[in-house]
Amino acid sequence: MSNILFLQGPLGPFFGTLAKHLSKLGNTTFKINFNGGDAIFSQADHVFNYRGRLSSWQRYLSMFVRRNNIHAIVVYGDCRHYHSIAKDICNKFDIDFWAFEEGYVRPNHITLEKGGVNANSTLDLSASAHAQGTLGRIHELARVPERTFGQTFFHRLYYGVSYYCARGLSKVWLQNDGHHRDYSNIDELRYWAFSIYRKWKYKLLQSSLDKWIVDHWANQYFFVPLQVHCDSQIYSHSDYKDVNEFIRRVMVSFAKHAPQDKKLVFKHHPMDRGFRHYGKLIRRIAAKLGIQQRVIYGHELHLPTMLKNCCGTVTINSTVGLSSLHHSKPTKVMGRANYNVEGLTSQYPLNFFWASPCPPNPRFFTKFKQALKDHTQINGSFYRDIDVTCANVIEFLMNRQVKVADYAYLARANNAPQLHFFDDEDEFESVNG
Missing domain, CATH: 3.40.50 (Rossmann fold)
Structure with missing residues (x-):
């Protein structure tokens, strides 16, 4: 069984629900929140609130993973500042780094890759000759019919409003705001109101x-x-x-x-x-x-x-x-x-x-x-029928242990910067919720 740490996920309860599913299988799950929006959707076995600055995050996380014997870190979007640092630490300590992203193949799919997504993907199809050889080893298998999840705009809107309201209220007790967008709650509300207005405006005009x-x-x-x-x-x-x-x-x-x-x-x-x-x-x-x-x-x-x-x-x-x-x-x-x-x-x-x-x-x-579908895509949605999606994620991870030998991976040099550690436990505790 594994100790699995979740950082920031997509808006809504997806990461919390996935943590519950993994805990039921005997894993121990951890969650680090950066603001109240993260906190209201947390359902891991052990929940922590990070109150430090980005400049302290590397030292904090390096001690956290050693103290809790973390085997894997799970994120949504591998290029967010906190997540990029987490990836460096995973490389340094030989910890699995799993990144979710919106589906490469849409609709009805989400992306999950070990090591990074998009241009950071570790699936080596970067050269035509090598790609042809890799793809030639993949067999067409009978697939279960894929489920359709439908439109998610209003689900995203509901989760977004909940997230940003909680983020604003949490500043009283959780000063860190690790969200990757710098807009205030008022700005977010205004922009999403514009989104609804423009959606219907251009549906009529165009x-x-x-x-x-x-x-x-x-x-x-x-x-x-x-x-x-x-x-x-x-x-x-x-x-x-x-x-x-x-x-x-x-x-x-x-x-x-x-x-x-x-x-x-x-x-x-x-x-x-x-x-x-x-x-x-x-x-x-x-x-x-x-x-x-x-x-x-x-x-x-x-x-x-x-x-x-x-x-x-x-x-x-x-x-x-x-x-x-x-x-x-x-x-x-x-x-x-x-x-x-x-x-x-x-x-x-x-x-x-x-x-x-x-x-x-x-x-x-x-x-x-x-x-691409076989290696990175999961039939599911971050915002609808989340339990079904989580079950598909777990099935994907279990099947992937068998299929991993069928793929060639791009060898990447370990360019992680030198890591710095806390000098003592008190410094670690000072930024831990």
């Missing part, structure tokens, strides 16, 4: 926009899905400062190098509705470049329709990129993605992509997607 695009621009436009403004795909897995910079570079490259009959369609990320709006920026750049009639910025565009009728997709590192490959569309990745592999995505600079988009190898993609 209800027929995707039909117009298909009727007038079918197979003539490049599709550009935008990331959430604070997504780790931008600040950890790309060289862009923000989404604004990405938009500028794409539009300048398109104006200079795309054939005159080609168009550009941007789609706003649905989880970023209330937080950012790029309409003025896109209009201003389009006017400056003289491409106003060739650019559209949409919000409630139907994703499958957009992908089926585009002539190519440009993304930083979105799961829409995998959907684009699924539709056999030429795809250009502008960040670092685990599917940015020769034979799937364009390996040439963006300036050449507009005139010479190359479609993926469909046979290779079928094998790649099967390997």
Whole structure:
């Protein structure tokens, strides 16, 4: 049996429910909270509240894992500041580091990988020849029909309101605020109110926009899905400062190098509705470049329709990129993605992509997607039918012990920084809840 430590999870009770499931199997579970939002959903065997600063976190956690003989640390999102440090400590002490993330294959899937997710994935498919050899060893198995979990917007909204209210109230007794977003509770409430408003506003105003695009621009436009403004795909897995910079570079490259009959369609990320709006920026750049009639910025565009009728997709590192490959569309990745592999995505600079988009190898993609699902994807949702998802997570982990020999892993150098420890138990206790 194992001692398992949970850090920050997705909004809601998913981590708490998973901890209960693991405890029933004889494991001992621990949870470290960084604010009241974390605390209200904690259900581990042993719960601690971290009141220190980020600068003390490395020393605190290093002593915590030694004192409690931790065998595995579980996080949601491996690029958050506290989680990145936890990963370094796992590397140093040979502790398993498991990272959850939204599904690579959506909907109805979540991601779980050992060692990191997205561009930090340890599944070695980085070279076409090696990937073909790895995928060639994977057998198609009969699968249980996958469950559909439905829409989760209002579940997220409920959990989000609960989380941020508890986070605000907890500042009286839990001063640390380890959340990865720096917005106040009032800001969060305002932005989510904008999200609801804009969702219905653009459902009405742009209800027929995707039909117009298909009727007038079918197979003539490049599709550009935008990331959430604070997504780790931008600040950890790309060289862009923000989404604004990405938009500028794409539009300048398109104006200079795309054939005159080609168009550009941007789609706003649905989880970023209330937080950012790029309409003025896109209009201003389009006017400056003289491409106003060739650019559209949409919000409630139907994703499958957009992908089926585009002539190519440009993304930083979105799961829409995998959907684009699924539709056999030429795809250009502008960040670092685990599917940015020769034979799937364009390996040439963006300036050449507009005139010479190359479609993926469909046979290779079928094998790649099967390997990705088999190794990293779990049928489930963080926000609905959570007990079912937790049962699938445990089944995934048990099956993976058998399947691990079927995969090749990328050997990564241990570049963890030198760790510093507490000098005594009193210093450790001073920041422990």
